Amino acid sequence: MSAWESSIHEAGSSANWKDNLPELVGDISSWSKDIQPLALKISQGQRLTLEDGLFLYSYPNLSEIGRLSNCVRTARFGAYAFFNSNVHVNQTNVCVLACKFCAFRRSKKAEDAYSLDVEAYLDDLGQYAKFVDEVHSVGGLHPDWGVEHYETLFKASKERFPHVSIKALTAVEIKHISQLSNMSFQETLSRLKKAGLTSLPGGGAEILDDDVRAIICNGKESSSEYLQIHRCAHELGIPTNCTMLFGTIETLEQRLNHMIQLRELNDQTNGFQCFVPYPFLPDDTRLPEAQLATGSEILRTIAISRLMLDSIPHIKAYRMNIGDELAEIALQYGADDIDGTVQKESIMHLAGSTTPLDHDRIRLARLITDSGCIPVQRNTTYERFEIFIPPEPKRRQNLKMASM
Numbered sequence: 001m002s003a004w005e006s007s008i009h010e011a012g013s014s015a016n017w018k019d020n021l022p023e024l025v026g027d028i029s030s031w032s033k034d035i036q037p038l039a040l041k042i043s044q045g046q047r048l049t050l051e052d053g054l055f056l057y058s059y060p061n062l063s064e065i066g067r068l069s070n071c072v073r074t075a076r077f078g079a080y081a082f083f084n085s086n087v088h089v090n091q092t093n094v095c096v097l098a099c100k101f102c103a104f105r106r107s108k109k110a111e112d113a114y115s116l117d118v119e120a121y122l123d124d125l126g127q128y129a130k131f132v133d134e135v136h137s138v139g140g141l142h143p144d145w146g147v148e149h150y151e152t153l154f155k156a157s158k159e160r161f162p163h164v165s166i167k168a169l170t171a172v173e174i175k176h177i178s179q180l181s182n183m184s185f186q187e188t189l190s191r192l193k194k195a196g197l198t199s200l201p202g203g204g205a206e207i208l209d210d211d212v213r214a215i216i217c218n219g220k221e222s223s224s225e226y227l228q229i230h231r232c233a234h235e236l237g238i239p240t241n242c243t244m245l246f247g248t249i250e251t252l253e254q255r256l257n258h259m260i261q262l263r264e265l266n267d268q269t270n271g272f273q274c275f276v277p278y279p280f281l282p283d284d285t286r287l288p289e290a291q292l293a294t295g296s297e298i299l300r301t302i303a304i305s306r307l308m309l310d311s312i313p314h315i316k317a318y319r320m321n322i323g324d325e326l327a328e329i330a331l332q333y334g335a336d337d338i339d340g341t342v343q344k345e346s347i348m349h350l351a352g353s354t355t356p357l358d359h360d361r362i363r364l365a366r367l368i369t370d371s372g373c374i375p376v377q378r379n380t381t382y383e384r385f386e387i388f389i390p391p392e393p394k395r396r397q398n399l400k401m402a403s404m
């Protein structure tokens, strides 16, 4: 089978994936003694608790956590790992808020502030539209753009580029647009859906704990508003992603509570398709007290996410943030998706990311094959899949040794 389809809710994962776990986890005695109780729980398809998560954060053998998370990932998707062909177009960097971790936002009067009008946005997208099937658009909270602006933008985008899905607007943008337009979240989302919005990205979740939010992103949507907006989207049939920004000032309990709130919402709505955990990048930001995550902590957090989030199918290694090298390794630590070709990205790059932006499908698929997985191109909503095996790279010719 080289191409297949799925539903928004299953998102390419087998409904009976837990049946595969006993064989994949194998003989419990093959695991170190301390992790055997958790290996048994996973093998039996039981849900992990906050205490289990804390144990995994303190367990010294990271590769064993990776092995366990890989069993769960393989139970869902076998050796497949996913990517898509997309482009990021950030419609504006003007924002009425000033989150402490954000290197992207500008005040309206800043020299490098920009706001793409509809034509400028379409011109930008038009440069890439031939090569992509998704535009990912998030931006600042523009003081003047209400629901009508985005309706016009989405309708015009669909008219000119009907094959391009629109994954746009984080929860805080939905809240801001609702307030400007004096509408409920429900009304705002259903109007945007009608205008062409396909899905919501997961940004703006940061850490779902209002004490942390008061310090790192004061004024943003509250934890319960984030969950309410995503619930509302799911009820309207709009699939969404969810994220976690870690390595600022949060505790491990707060990270795990964040995951638990997301999985519990998805128990009820089944509309989260992918969880995207990404570490705080510090350049040019105003959060000197941030802890900053090391490479092994990033891998550990990705692996723990896979083990905790049994109701969310996909875990993304967001290469725009963690880099290609770590994203490739993360595919052996529970992640199954490395995002897209991207082409153009500002938010992470302004904060310090050095991930290359010019990846075509072949280079992206090679990252996946090098990690030992089979590359599968997916669409935005994880309903269409196609295996994409990249051609063998050209072998380098050996240069003749210079004679001494």
Ligand code: SF4
Pocket (backbone or CB within 6 Å): 095, 096, 097, 098, 099, 102, 103, 104, 105, 139, 140, 141, 172, 217, 220
């Ligand atoms: S993170 Fe979003 S809401 Fe916060 S300042 Fe940056 S652009 Fe504005």
